[in-house]
Amino acid sequence: GPDIAVGNVTAHLQALSDIAAANGGNRAHGTSGHNASVDYVKGKLDAAGYTTQKVAFTYNGKTGYNLIADLPGGDTTNTVMVGGHLDGVSSGPGINDNGSGSAAILEVALRLAASGETPTKHVRFAWWGAEELGLIGSTRYVQGLTTTQRSQIDSYYNFDMVASPNPGYFLYDGDNSDGTGSGPGPTGSAQLEQVLGDYFTGIGVPTRGTDFDGRSDYGPFIQYGIPAGGTFTGAESRKTAAQVQLWGGTTTAHDPCYHSSCDTMANLSTTALDRNADAIAHAVWTVAQVGDVTPPP
Ligand code: PHE
Ligand code: CA
Ligand code: ZN
Numbered sequence: 001g002p003d004i005a006v007g008n009v010t011a012h013l014q015a016l017s018d019i020a021a022a023n024g025g026n027r028a029h030g031t032s033g034h035n036a037s038v039d040y041v042k043g044k045l046d047a048a049g050y051t052t053q054k055v056a057f058t059y060n061g062k063t064g065y066n067l068i069a070d071l072p073g074g075d076t077t078n079t080v081m082v083g084g085h086l087d088g089v090s091s092g093p094g095i096n097d098n099g100s101g102s103a104a105i106l107e108v109a110l111r112l113a114a115s116g117e118t119p120t121k122h123v124r125f126a127w128w129g130a131e132e133l134g135l136i137g138s139t140r141y142v143q144g145l146t147t148t149q150r151s152q153i154d155s156y157y158n159f160d161m162v163a164s165p166n167p168g169y170f171l172y173d174g175d176n177s178d179g180t181g182s183g184p185g186p187t188g189s190a191q192l193e194q195v196l197g198d199y200f201t202g203i204g205v206p207t208r209g210t211d212f213d214g215r216s217d218y219g220p221f222i223q224y225g226i227p228a229g230g231t232f233t234g235a236e237s238r239k240t241a242a243q244v245q246l247w248g249g250t251t252t253a254h255d256p257c258y259h260s261s262c263d264t265m266a267n268l269s270t271t272a273l274d275r276n277a278d279a280i281a282h283a284v285w286t287v288a289q290v291g292d293v294t295p296p297p
């Protein structure tokens with residue numbers, strides 16, 4: 001896959017920061033800040049040639065949206081989905097959580113369209129609403145599909161918090177290599193983890209597993225047995241001494257501004273953002289079989 005220019009990703013993040021500032025300081029479910037965030041991402045995707053749907057739903061008496069974007073072409077009976085939540089908490093602008101994942105997958109989507117390649121598999125991106133209120137948008141989406149439609153989703157990659165300022169390099173533990181927690185993901189999740197792992201091995205950055213603990217939008221996908229994967233740089237938990245040995249940083253929270261007003265443009269590791277954006281591109285190009293890359297095993 002291509003080397004994603006991190007400056008393009010931070011430009012999307014700056015746009016989301018500006019949107020929060022112009023809309024009461026946040027991008028939470030049911031607010032003008034969330035609506036404007038969806039419109040920003042949709043505008044970029046429409047201009048690039050995606051087929052987009054802004055799908056409204058009601059939760060807690062307020063309107064939220066899922067944004068679904070299909071790249072025309074590819075085998076729709078073998079669909080690769082890539083998603084992250086575009087809503088934030090009400091206490092701040094939500095730049096790492098989850099402007100980061102939203103902006104990274106947006107830039108990968110734009111780069112994919114610009115490549116002019118038609119992947120063998122169909123590629124669909126999603127920006128979920130109301131994740132912060134309990135994975136509401138992604139759950140509505142997966143539950144709203146027919147059994148046949150669900151069976152056509154080969155894999156789901158999730159990106160929620162990929163630029164934590166004191167980053168870890170975590171991969172959803174599809175193979176349960178650490179032997180703990182929630183066990184492996186649905187069959188196929190191990191390969192999705194391996195594809196991301198191959199990227200980080202190639203740049204010499206060690207990774208660790210993180211359990212499918214149900215805290216992000218892969219939840220409803222794995223509930224229906226859809227293979228899932230993704231990266232995560234850590235939230236409120238403290239980086240351990242062993243993790244500092246591995247990755248540098250300090251034995252403080254991965255994201256000290258998690259769900260706070262200080263989750264701003266200053267609350268980012270651009271190194272982690274760059275590595276994760278490149279890893280996402282590698283995974284999409286590999287799993288969807290873009291160009292003459294070797295298909296995954
Ligand atoms: N989904 C959590 C949030 O948005 C963050 C998180 C992501 C926690 C992934 C654990 C794993 O607040
Ligand atoms: Ca890069
Ligand atoms: Zn959050």
Ligand code: ZN
Pocket residue numbers: 085097098131160161
């Ligand atoms: Zn999040």
Ligand code: ZN
Pocket residue numbers: 172173174175176177178193209
């Ligand atoms: Zn693993």
